[in-house]
Amino acid sequence: MKRFAMWILAALALAAGSASGADVTLGAGDVLKISVYGSPDLGLETRVSEAGNITFPLVGAVAIGGLPVSAAEKKIGGLLESGGFIRKAQVNIIVTAMQSQQISVLGQINRPGRYPLEGRRSLMDMLAQAGGFNADGGDMVSLIRKRNGVTTKDTIDIVEMVRNGDFTRDFDLAGNDVIYVERAPRFYIYGEVQRPGAFRLERSMTVLQALSVGGGLTPRGTERGMRIKRRDAAGVLQVLDAKHDDVVQVDDVVYVKESLF
Template sequence: MIKKLYTFLLTMLLVVSALSAVSAHAADVPLGAGDALKIAVFGNPDLSLETKVSEAGSITFPLIGEVKVAGLSAADAEKKISGLLISGGFLRTAQVNIMVTELQSQQVSILGQVLRPGRYPINGTRTVTDMLAVAGGLGPDGGDTATIVRTRNGTTRKQTINLVDMIHSSDMTANLDLINGDMVYVDRAPKFYIYGEVQHPGGYKLERNMNVTQALSIGGGLTPRGTERGLRVKRRDAEGKMETFSVNNDDELRPDDVVYVKESLF
């Protein structure tokens, strides 16, 4: 229950953060292959057109033929088509309007422990929390951290951010801006394992600052034969060697700890 409530609250915080962000208009985004456009010329309904930008970065428009629009904003593409219609002698004045109905050329990858991983269109610059909300927020196994891979000026850099700390502190410095080609990977939450005389042995999500008593509770509590005396934990040291030692109920667990509950002798 604690795990589900924690994940739900974090997801809701991400959604609220995303909804409060200022979205860029698609009209400011450079057009590219795969983008779907709805084009209208005021007073000339016969020139209305719904089309997609080709792999070559162009569209075919009535009267003027092939028009290269890749790399242009929608506003600049409007001016270009308008100019071609006028310079070609087809219209004396041409008021062209372009609506981007589907933006496929600008996408960000949202992967890992989110509800709907995949590639998502991005209208201009959006933040990490914006795009996590678009992907449905964190999944049930989502951890506190996300790894961001961004390429700027030909250089690719990786940065890990703590989503929980960022939102709880209201310091959004780490809420990085994302553009086309960036990737967000939400890490899997660390786990602990419990076995022996507990009702539900197995692996569980390790919540922040979880102690042994809380771990016992998540494992369903002791069996009738179990005892809290002599609780032991197996843990790997810095060199990867497994160590076994006794713990108290209020001792804090670490990722990949294995808690063993003994059988009572009486």
């Protein structure tokens, strides 16, 4: 599993490196540094208002919210030309602080926080940018998005997606999307084992594998008569006889008895 985790990290890094350099879309709160070639007196640093406007010398209020940077440059240049202020205006915009288009990456991630959405980015891109899963990270990621006033939640199995090479659920992101990396599922083992406690539940883990994770039996332990304590769908606790090949489920408690002989 460690080798596979390294594979996942490599895939995330590759995704980050191949992200598109598409034009950034401007929005409220973005800080811009604007210059006009040959007219240093028109240069300024400004912030896009909540209404999506900036105030530019000579032309006044300019609505640029929702425009890509290149379109905003052309719009300001066009206003300078149509107003008779500059012929063939060459406007350059640098986004010094991207506030409008940010993604929240939370949960079991190495560098949780808010990240600017610079150009086109997918789920895998942002996971890579946030440093990948930490030691407690599971295979599942929740993606919460709001589109046209409707909030949706998708659960993506990252490991399965990489194993199959099927990236149809590597969704493109938009501003204010939330990525949440779930904690890895756990099981518990106690009784006559060397290392009782809570452990990460690997896929299709058997009772015998769980016993190995717990360090094996103590000198007084026995594999006979092991029990699994498990809650059913209604929350009722069940006590089951445990066979070596039984598959351990999330939050199962495996109990290893003491040998009578």
